[in-house]
Amino acid sequence: MSVILATAGQDDKIRFWEAPSGICSRVLRYADSQVNCLEITTDKQYLAAGGNPHIRLFEINNSSNQNPILCLEGHAGNVTSLGFQRNGRYLYSGSEDGTVKLWDLRSPTYSRSFDSKGAVNSVALHPNQAEIISGDQNGSVKIFDLGSSKCISDIIPDSRSSSTSSHGRVAIQSVDVSDDARTLVAANNHAEVFVWNPADATMNQSNGEPCRPVAKFRAHPLGAYLLQARISPDCRSLVTTSSDRTARIWDTATWQLTQTLSKHKKWVWDAVFSADSSYLVTASSDRSALLWNLRTGTPVRQYTDHDYAVTCVALNDSST
Template identity: 25%
Template sequence: MKNKQISAKVFTALAIVATIGISAMPRSQAVSQPPITPISTLTAQAPTNTWQNVRPIRSVEAHSGSVGAIAIAGNGQVMASGSDDGTIKVWNPQTGQLIRALTGHTDTIWGLAISPNGQTLASSSATNDGSLKLWNLKTGKVIRTIKRDLYVKSLAFSPDGERLAIGSWNPTARNAEIEVWNARTGKSIYSFQGSPQSNLMVAFSPDGKTLVSGNEDSTIQIWDLRTGKPIRTLNNGEAVRAIAFGQDNKTLISESYNQIVKIWNLQTGELISTPIKDSGTVFVNAVALHPNGRVLASALGGLEGTLNLFDLQTGNVINPLIGSFNVVSSLAFAPNGQTLISGNFDGTITFWEPQ
């Protein structure tokens, strides 16, 4: 990233993806992983120096395939990981201890989302499975299985936990479809016609009134959930890797596969910041924002693992970690901000802490 002064005002209302990742699959099938959790506001006093020296405190052999999805409950008590091996595992993120394994999917786990109260997990799987499941995280039992002719690629719970947004690809019609369901009954509330190409990410606004979808055709679609009508479409310029709302419900951030971060005014559809360029020449595998709203972790693809930690207020790299670990496929900060968790291509999960 070039050193640029990024105003605190822009990032005061900013919420980047709290947990997002993709598994090793063609870009046409690449999946951005929810949930998206609104992050606390950026302040000039938010410390970054504690993340200048980071080391792995533990690594667990989690899966036999790439860990392409990580979701953490808002209370920080439970974490779920999903893999190319078709399994989901539930962990205590504070200790790294396995709580249970969830089996039932028969293909790559494409999407994971945990309800705000930490009681329900939503999961979706790839082509040969094509199902969406809701799990009781306390018991590990399946609440509901819904077999789909669509490929469910992204999932997100609304802030109140009452609704579940589903981003899908319809292989017959060859277009993206977005649905909003009643999370308790599985009944459809809204069905939106998506972009001509695959949907990669869905996100609710913090007030639950707006839904945004980021798409492979470089568009960002904005929907009014009070009326079920589209508000506008933004041209991101490149396939959308990550999207998230600001706390003011008026600001949106997007990051594309070519590592460009943009910040939008949703009321006008205008770009309100100079695009920020990540470092490297390969596409973004995963991003995560620290709860203080100032430290951004960004993992890049390629033969060597590249994990950058940025100070968003200055645009400076705090701590580049290059080639010293396995390629990262998913990332999340713990809600308490003390741990960064990476899901890796070799099936391991690594817990990082500042020294």
């Protein structure tokens, strides 16, 4: 299959879609839990789904097998974020149990666990494949070195929100690193976005210096919750999604708003870019996902068979 598109959420089902037609081609049951996050391997062979508290791995190209081929047990709370290392042999995950875990997919148990000292909302793998970044509910952005198994950076962004308590700490809802390794983004649930150079983030921390962002801005209106922030594969755009029912596109050169995508009727939980960064899929509490053409800023396809909120989406349309 050239395009793999999957959505999931609160109805305990994972749905695969024929992206151009909007037809649901396959449904997998995810027993015992809602689905919080999805990720597809680079080779399009496997889909990982994170729930409460387990991670399940499914075969994509074997429609006769509806059961997971691997169930990863070890987290003690909601798995909020996950991803694969480039070769697909390892999976990393973050959980509300306060840990970031690394899994060797040849084994059902985790190979390494890092203590975030706070419920983890988001994890991202540095393009060097040697560092994992986490964002947690204590308002901290941590960088873990896989070689030494140590936390090499712990950044607490200074929130500007007047309603902020706990000395300026606001829960970090989403973290991401650009594929060119030049941009680290962290967004809190008050819709404030902080931008660093990842190299500066680790260097300043090692020198004991404060790590000041190179840019910071509010992505959505005061009072709105930010739910997701992702950098496009071409590193030129950032998408943020929110309770204000929009997804917004930002230029990473200027950090200016370029598009507001506003066809959803309820919260927009997740978004993922196409491989060429010209399309975007969004997932919403209105029980739908939308495929957007970013050249025109308009939706070109809707995916609507879910019974409840759609909270996560995965897309792999790469040609390699």
